[in-house]
Amino acid sequence: MTLLLSLATARAEQAHGTFEAIRTSVPPQLDGQLDDEVWATAPSYTRFVQTFPQEGAEPTERTEVRVLYDDQTLYVGIINFDSQPQLVNRQLGRRGQPPESDIVTVSIDSAHDRRTAYAFSVNAGGTLRDTLYFDDNKSSNDWDAIWDGRAALRPDGWSVELAIPLRLLRFPSAPIQDWGFAVRREIARKSEVIDSILIPRNANAFVSRFGNLAGMRGLEPHMDVELTPYVASRASRRPLSPDPFLPKPRLWEPSADVGLDVKLSLTSQLVLNATINPDFGQVEADELILNLSTFEAFFPEKRPFFTQGMDIFQPAGAEISDASQMLFYSRRIGLDTPILAATKLTGALTRNIQIGLLDAVVMDASAPSHAGEDSGQPDSRYQFHPTRPFHFAPNSALPLEPGVPQNFFMAISRATVAPGSTVGLSAGAATPLGHRCGSVLPEDPGPRDDCLVAGGNAAALDWNLRTQDGNWVFVGQLAGSQVVGGPEAGQLRRDGTLLRPGDTGLGTYMTAGLLGGDPLRFSVGYEYASPRLELNATGFQTTQNQQTAKATVEFVRPSGWGPLHTFSTSFNAYRDWTTDSRALHVNDQLLLLTEATLPGFHVAGFKIGAKFNRQDIREIPLTGIPIERPDYQYITAWGETNRNLPLALRVDAYVNRLVAPAPTLSKHGQGATLTTIWRPLPNLETQLIADFYGFLEGPRWLETLPNGRYLFSEQEPLILSLTLRQLLVLSPRLTLQLYAQLFSATNRFGPFYEATPGADGRVHLADFLPTEPGMDPSYHEAALNMNMVLRWEYTPGATLFLVYSRAQQELPPQEGSAELFHLLLPNRLFAGASTDTLFVKWSHAWGL
Incomplete structure (x- = not known):
């Protein structure tokens, strides 16, 4: 047996980065021990190299990897030797969210396209995580797969076994499989990262640098069907009246839902996912914010159906170019109107062509009568509503007015034209399924009203072109939009642009430069959005009628610089102006950003910026009249202790200054x-x-006065937010998580001014006239969001959730009251309206 192991080891050491898999007829017992005899038949791979903190150096600890497979599963066994096994960090975490700890990750590029990989991680405590890599070096931890892994302690370290079903991996039909393969180990107490093959830290690449997994023969792709039904029930206690001044009485509203998720592997590289009446009651609530800008806030997607396998729908180079033109923003679907059904098809048609198709139908039902609520008696009848056939609740739980039924469609095809380079075509549509509202006046400023702009179409061409080493990059997108439906008279946008049915718009963004290597990098970029570009029907678009030119120069030392483990500094310059016929110059910005990893693996950085030559065409709604903005300077600094310490801290602090001409005020601000x-x-x-x-x-701006003048006010908004996340891991499969956010904000108004545009059609700060409006719009608001989630994955693919949530609002002051809120802390928080919900959900995946 010793001779067999020696020969196997020698064979594996012949090529750096090359693993050899051995077919087995007897699967190993999954306990993390690697003591099954079958593991002795597999050659071990030990040629690891340190990536951080000393790139290219020998690892301080030895690692051995063995790979087995059969017709259904790929098995990976890893022994992590440690000279101080008592110091192995075995911190537990929730599945998919392992904390800073000792951890190993197996990454597999089964399509061998050098762009896409599936990564499976197990930490020393047995917590699992799966990650999807796309576009070579972008990743998403939201991908969720059903697989298994176990960790075990050893006298000389710790070990792990992974069982990865082959149905999770896209691979072509071939007599011999040739996959990209890499293994990474992280040793927490040393902040050390070691890899099976060196992936330079200065490389703008990841998957394309993988080694190989060889030796797999006789694997035939086959169709796989996975059905995941769910049953959910909730009981909510909410105020009977929607009036915030009437938080009581409250009524209980029980409800129940049934639904089904379907996963069908049409080929080994093409997967169809479908869902009927999805429920996401276990998902953490959005962060509470106070948005005082004239732009929509962006919130990340958290719903599993939309987070899984959605990498192909991401715009090319969005994280490089800071682009704000997304054709697809999944949060447009099902937040206001429930999803009846949705389906998506993702994968590869050929080795070089990927596709993604998504279609979702949202439907809603309104309460048939609210006469009972007007008399204090809610309508507690249960009735069947064809638009929500899988939801069972009393009529009192239905909204007063139905949402707008719509069909959302998105399609994309992306082709690999050279190693690491892609070109894509995409199209999206939001199509109303009900009547359109034609009685709304075009001057109505209601933003994102589905009745005003009932739908839209969009299409785009994107590209991500790179040299073979990934360092030189040219990425971008060219997009067009068309307004569908809405009032014939059109709708005025915030900047005064009138959008009519059938109007089209154009947008683009692009970035080119040297984005890898060291010590110098640079890039230039440009973004353009025509006045009538409208991507928000299906996607996310921060603004329109604006173009931006930018340039960046960086000095980077990702592998260390003197005593520093990493160092980077960049200088950025931006200029914004409108795209309408005026070509108004609206903003200049300079930014210096520096960050370093210090000895001890602590992190520190700062950012210094200035904005000047500022004008705003969105501040006075629906007019497009430019108003001068004060110059703005700021300094932000941050520091973070080593994340692997039992107590880790991070502090972010800033100071800023507005420089404004009299009679307006120059101000200083700070926050942390x-x-x-x-x-x-x-x-x-x-x-x-x-x-x-x-x-x-x-x-x-506050309001437009009858005499044609505009009323303005200084504002002093202050925000206090306290967020608690408490995690108790009873086992790697049983976790209890508490989330709570206490949010309080106050905004004090004054002094007040009146102003009109000058001879040049602009509003200048120096022309403001002090005034007294006879009112004080100052306000205070506070809220508490809380949810507690017990998650039990009692077997892979079978999960039980028990959730309690509470949404608490502050009781507002009575109308006409002289009471003003000048305190930032919550006031009468628990006297206000509140909703308590108890939620239970069970789901189980069945493979056919």
Whole structure:
């Protein structure tokens, strides 16, 4: 047996980065021990190299990897030797979210396209994580797969076994499989990262640098069907009246839902996912914010159906170019109107062509009568509503007015034209399924009203062109849009642009430069959005009628610089102006950003910026009249302790200044965020985030006066937010998580001004006239969001959720009251309206 192992080891060491898989007829027992005899038949791979902190150096600890396979599963066994096994970090975490700890990751490029990979991680405590890599070096932890892995302690370290079903991997039909393959080990206490093949830290690449997995023969792709039904029930207690001044009485509203998720592997490289009446009651609530800007806030997607396998729908180079033109923003679907059904098809048609198709139908039902509620008696009847056939609830739980039924469609095809380079075509449509509203006046400023702009079409061409080493990059997108439906008279946008049915718009963004290597990098970029570009029917678009030119120069030392483990500094310059016939210059910005990893693996950085020559065409709604904005300077600094310490801290602080001409006010502001992560025990983690900040923007528009003048006011908004995330891991499959956010904000108004445009058609700050409006619009608001989730994955693919949530609002002051809120802390929070919900959900995946 010793001779057999020696020969196998020698054979594996012949090529650096090349693993050899051995077919087995007897699968190993999955316990993390690697003591099954079948593991002795597989050659071990040990030629690891240190990636961080000393790139290219020998690892401080030895690692051995063995690979087995059969017709259904790929097995990977890893022995992580450690000279101080008692110091192995075995911190536990929730599935998909392992904390800073000792961890190993197996990454597989089964299509061998050098762009896409599936990564499977197991930490020393047995917590699992799966990650999807796309476009070579972009990744998403939202991909969720059904697989298994176990970890075990050894006298000389720790070991892990992974069982990865082959149905999760896209691979072609071939007599011999040739896959990209890489294994990474992270040793927490040393902040050390070691890889099976060196992936330079200065490379703008990841998957394309993988080694190979050889030796797999006789694998035939086959159709796989996975059905995941669910049953969910909730009981909510909410105020009977929607009036915030009447938080009581409250009524209980029980409801139940049934639904089904379907996963069908049409080929080994093409997967169809479908869902009927999806429910996402276990998903954490969105962060509470106070948005005082004239732009829509962007929130990340958290719903599993939309996060899984959605990499192909991401715009090319969006993270490089800071682009704000997304054809697809999944949160447009099903937040206001429930999803009846949705389906998506993702994968590869050929080795070089990927596709993605998504279609979703949202439907809603309104309460047939609310006469009972008017008399204090809610309508507690249960009736069948064809638009929501899988939802069972009393009529009182239905909205007063139905949402707009719509069909959302998105299609994309992306072709690999050279190693690491792609070109894609995409199209999207939001099509109303019900009547269109034609009685709404075009001057109505209601933003994102589905009745005003009932739908839209969009299409785009994108490209991501790279040299073979990934360092030189040219990425971008060219997009067009068309308004569908809405009032014939059109709708005025915030900047005064009138959008009529059938109007089309054009947008583009692009970035080119040297984005890899060291020590110097540089790039230039350009973004353009015509006045009538409208991507928000299906996607996300921050603004239109604006173009931006930018340039960036960087000095980077990702592999260390003197005593620093990493160092980077960049200088950025931006200029914005409108795309309408006026070509108004609206903003200039300079930014210096520096960050370094210090000895001890602590991180520190700062950012210095200035905005000047500022004008805003969105501040006075529906007019497009430019208003001067004060110059703005700011300094932000941050520091973070080593994340592997039991108590990790991060502090972000800033100071800023507005420089405004009289009679308006020059101001100073400051704010800070403190993040604390405490892990006193391997199965306990407490995260507390405290935010205190304000906004400095100069006078803001309040209203248009009858005499044609505009009323403005200085504002002093202050925000306090306390967020707690408490995690208790009872086992790697049983976790209890608490999330709570206390949010409080106050906004004090004054002094007040009146102004009219000057001879040049612009509003200048120096022309403001002090006034007294006879009112004080100052306000205070506070809220508490909380949810507690017990998650039990009692077997792979079978999960039980028990969720309690509470949404609490502050009781507002009575109308006409002289009471003004000048305190930032919550006031009468628990006297206000609140909704409590208890939610239970069971789901189970069945393979056919």
